Amino acid sequence: MFKKKEYQLTLQLNARLQPFDRGExxxxxxxxxxxxxKCGTTDGGGTMQQATGExxxxxxxxxxxxxxxxxxxxxLQFIDRMGVPKGSILKAAGLEQSVGTLEGLALYLNGTELSEEVYQNCDINYVIEKIDEVLDGSGQYYSYWEGPENTALYFYGISFGEMKHRMTSFLSEYPLCQKCRVEQIA
Incomplete structure (x- = not known):
């Protein structure tokens, strides 16, 4: 660690990530x-949840x-090269700067209203794999959240509209994606 003159900052990411995914x-x-x-280091982080747990x-x-x-x-250059979601903020004493270029897409899979057969025969990992495939570099899967009625899959990329467009056909065809919803989150 550095001596007394070190400067502490917080990078608040407008990203819905499990702690492991935030690290990775x-x-x-x-x-x-x-x-x-040789200019600094990170020292952990945290996760803020909504009242729902998401x-x-x-x-x-x-x-x-x-x-x-x-x-x-x-x-700031490292943050820009890494690519963080729009709406992220770098904060410190005397500094609050907006950062981020990526847009976010949340895919909420319905976990209660589909037939038991769909839940037994379909695989959420297949959904992630196929969507990453159809996104073809325009975005990628980052993390998830399991709620009482839905499972959310979070994707970040250059354009929400482009990601949504690229996955539309798959979402309409794969049984586990019935009654899903797509929301922009960054």
Whole structure:
């Protein structure tokens, strides 16, 4: 860790991610970039849930060795290269900056109103695999949430509209996707 002059920041991600996924997609790559540049490190993070239990956002705690402009600029460049969802915010004493370029899509699969046969014969992992395939680089699967009535799958990419368009045919054909809903989340 750094000495007393270190500068603490929080990257609040407008992303609905399980803690493990937050680490894999954002915290670990950011930590590696900060360490490689010798300007800082990450130090864990947190997850904020809605009253329903669904994830609302998550954050990453960051320590820069100091708050000089060069280190803050490097951090912003790392965040930009990594790609974070729109609506994310980098916060610190004297700083609050909007960051993010990715758009988010939540696919809510109905977990209560389909036939038992559909739930027994269909596989949610197949849904994730096929959607990642049809997205073809325009977005990708990041995380999930299991609620009492729905399971949400979260995808982030360049354009919500493009991701939705690319998955529409699959959603209309695969039985587990009946009665699903799609929402923009970033």
């Amino acid at each position: 997609f954002f915290e670990d790559p950011l930590n590696e970039a900060l360490k490689d540049s 994830i609302e956002f998550c954050d990453i705690e960051i320590f820069l060795k100091d708050n000089n402009k060069e280190n803050v600029e490097k951090l």
